[in-house]
Amino acid sequence: MKKFPWSRLYLALVFVLLYAPIFYLIFYSFNDGGTMNSFTGFTWDNYTAVFEDSRLLIIVLNTFMLAFLSALAATAIGTFGAMAIYYTKQRSTRNTLLSLNNILLVSPDVIIGASFLIFFTMIGSLFRNFSLGFMSVLLSHIAFSIPIVVLMVLPKLHEMNDSMVDAARDLGANNFQVVKNIILPFLSPGIIAGYFMAFTYSLDDFAVTFFVTGNGFSTLSVEIYSRARQGISLEINALSTLVFLFSMILVVGYYFISKENVSRRVRKNRKKREVTDLQ
Amino acid sequence: MTKIRRLYAIPYMFWLVLFVIAPVLMIVYQSFFDMNGQFSLINYQSYFASGKYLTMTLNSVWYAFLITVITLLISYPTAYFLTKLKHKDLWLLLIILPTWVNLLLKAYAFIGIFGINGSINSFLTFTGIGPQQILFTDFSFLVVATYIELPFMIMPIYNALEEMNPSLISASRDLGANSFETFRRVVFPLSLNGVKSGVQAVFIPSLSLFMLTRLIGGNRVITLGTAIEQHFLVTQNWGMGSTIGVVLIIAMFVVMILTGEKKKGGKK
Numbered sequence: 001m002k003k004f005p006w007s008r009l010y011l012a013l014v015f016v017l018l019y020a021p022i023f024y025l026i027f028y029s030f031n032d033g034g035t036m037n038s039f040t041g042f043t044w045d046n047y048t049a050v051f052e053d054s055r056l057l058i059i060v061l062n063t064f065m066l067a068f069l070s071a072l073a074a075t076a077i078g079t080f081g082a083m084a085i086y087y088t089k090q091r092s093t094r095n096t097l098l099s100l101n102n103i104l105l106v107s108p109d110v111i112i113g114a115s116f117l118i119f120f121t122m123i124g125s126l127f128r129n130f131s132l133g134f135m136s137v138l139l140s141h142i143a144f145s146i147p148i149v150v151l152m153v154l155p156k157l158h159e160m161n162d163s164m165v166d167a168a169r170d171l172g173a174n175n176f177q178v179v180k181n182i183i184l185p186f187l188s189p190g191i192i193a194g195y196f197m198a199f200t201y202s203l204d205d206f207a208v209t210f211f212v213t214g215n216g217f218s219t220l221s222v223e224i225y226s227r228a229r230q231g232i233s234l235e236i237n238a239l240s241t242l243v244f245l246f247s248m249i250l251v252v253g254y255y256f257i258s259k260e261n262v263s264r265r266v267r268k269n270r271k272k273r274e275v276t277d278l279q
Numbered sequence: 280m281t282k283i284r285r286l287y288a289i290p291y292m293f294w295l296v297l298f299v300i301a302p303v304l305m306i307v308y309q310s311f312f313d314m315n316g317q318f319s320l321i322n323y324q325s326y327f328a329s330g331k332y333l334t335m336t337l338n339s340v341w342y343a344f345l346i347t348v349i350t351l352l353i354s355y356p357t358a359y360f361l362t363k364l365k366h367k368d369l370w371l372l373l374i375i376l377p378t379w380v381n382l383l384l385k386a387y388a389f390i391g392i393f394g395i396n397g398s399i400n401s402f403l404t405f406t407g408i409g410p411q412q413i414l415f416t417d418f419s420f421l422v423v424a425t426y427i428e429l430p431f432m433i434m435p436i437y438n439a440l441e442e443m444n445p446s447l448i449s450a451s452r453d454l455g456a457n458s459f460e461t462f463r464r465v466v467f468p469l470s471l472n473g474v475k476s477g478v479q480a481v482f483i484p485s486l487s488l489f490m491l492t493r494l495i496g497g498n499r500v501i502t503l504g505t506a507i508e509q510h511f512l513v514t515q516n517w518g519m520g521s522t523i524g525v526v527l528i529i530a531m532f533v534v535m536i537l538t539g540e541k542k543k544g545g546k547k
Binding site (some may be wrong): 007010011014015021022028035036037076078081097100104107108110112115117118140142143146200203206207220221225232236240250255 | 287291294297299301303305356360363370372375377379380381384386388391392398426429483486490493503504508511517520524527528531535
């Protein structure tokens with residue numbers, strides 16, 4: 001086309017808008033002036049400050065451990081939950097289960113946080129040794145990550161050929177073997193995608209954690225919130241750069257995993273087409 | 280198989296009952312108690328009687344509406360142009376990538392950008408307008424909220440446009456429609472489902488962005504979320520907080536009904 005590419009210009013503008021604040025943060029993480037206003041000189045000081053701040057490092061470690069554990073538990077529960085939904089015979093029950101599953105995905109964080117706070121306080125009044133802290137945060141992270149795992153695994157179940165299960169059964173496999181050797185391996189791409197999503201949900205969450213965390217336990221988001229309320233410290237910039245790089249690595253990893261899934265599916269379709277062509 | 284199925288579904292069912300159904304019921308239950316733990320309707324009474332809460336709700340809905348409209352206006356062309364690009368998947372990934380950066384970090388970046396000595400203000404000083412108070416205004420809240428919600432609007436619209444059968448456009452052109460007419464009568468109606476889910480994904484969270492109103496809005500904008508956080512964590516009036524929570528849940532259902540897909544009815 002000879003026309004000036006307005007659409008390209010518009011897209012470029014949107015991309016600049018989307019990335020400017022992030023790169024602004026990263027840029028000033030190298031500033032030795034101590035503010036985000038004027039760049040006075042290049043320095044690594046903010047990064048060394050991050051690595052010397054043991055409180056911050058413990059919080060980072062806690063955040064990742066929390067994400068790791070909650071994603072693991074959510075993936076286990078969610079995968080079997082997806083199977084439970086898939087194998088529910090009655091259509092109306094299945095639809096009810098699915099809409100119940102999606103409630104936590106659409107409800108605002110504040111509602112989830114507030115209702116979990118009421119819930120955990122009630123548990124705390126029943127059991128003396130339960131108090132708000134790591135346990136309540138972990139439980140709520142597991143709780144809000146389960147639905148996304150279910151949604152990631154369910155399409156894979158629909159894709160699965162049910163006669164595979166029948167064949168395994170005919171060949172003498174018991175229930176445990178069917179799940180372990182047939183169903184789970186087939187679902188693994190969906191399970192991995194679900195784990196990734198649960199992991200990032202947990203890393204990203206602020207509102208729910210803010211509600212259910214007690215005094216002793218803090219995650220990165222909560223820490224950033226309380227520091228940002230006090231004003232600007234370039235240590236946060238350095239930290240956010242590191243977090244950004246880490247999520248880049250995660251995204252690229254996730255991209256390749258999902259790409260492999262797609263190509264496998266394409267290959268399968270192609271095979272199917274070849275089969276029908278032959279007939 | 281049925282027996283073992285019931286066994287492995289137990290944790291999931293536990294989760295469904297304990298973390299999905301019970302909390303919603305509890306928030307409704309809690310809303311009927313006053314500060315002293317006595318059963319009463321005082322929370323609902325004060326919600327409807329004092330104009331304070333009603334104006335706050337209207338305000339919150341109005342801001343959420345503004346955020347949704349602005350993101351929609353920016354997102355629709357973006358999604359439309361994206362579908363015309365060559366390496367679509369990669370570009371879409373670049374749109375999604377910012378959502379993986381923690382929301383608070385993005386808000387924090389804007390504290391620097393909008394600050395009284397920040398880059399926007401140095402630019403304004405440079406052009407001769409002089410520094411303005413940008414941070415802690417309604418304007419900054421709108422900008423940051425829009426910025427954060429943008430990818431959540433672009434994605435569903437992009438998906439809807441991608442799903443569309445391209446031969447429909449050719450058919451419309453063959454039948455003599457110009458490109459504007461094709462867009463108005465074919466492309467836009469077909470992408471409406473994407474727009475609806477985008478609106479749903481943006482409007483509901485916009486009602487509850489309490490961290491932005493604190494960090495960026497400087498408590499000038501009070502959303503429903505801010506009020507809930509205030510009542511639960513600051514004034515410890517859980518009854519009132521739950522009442523506002525119930526209002527927020529109702530608002531959520533209204534939005535979902537309004538933007539729900541009517542696929543079932545159409546097919547039968």
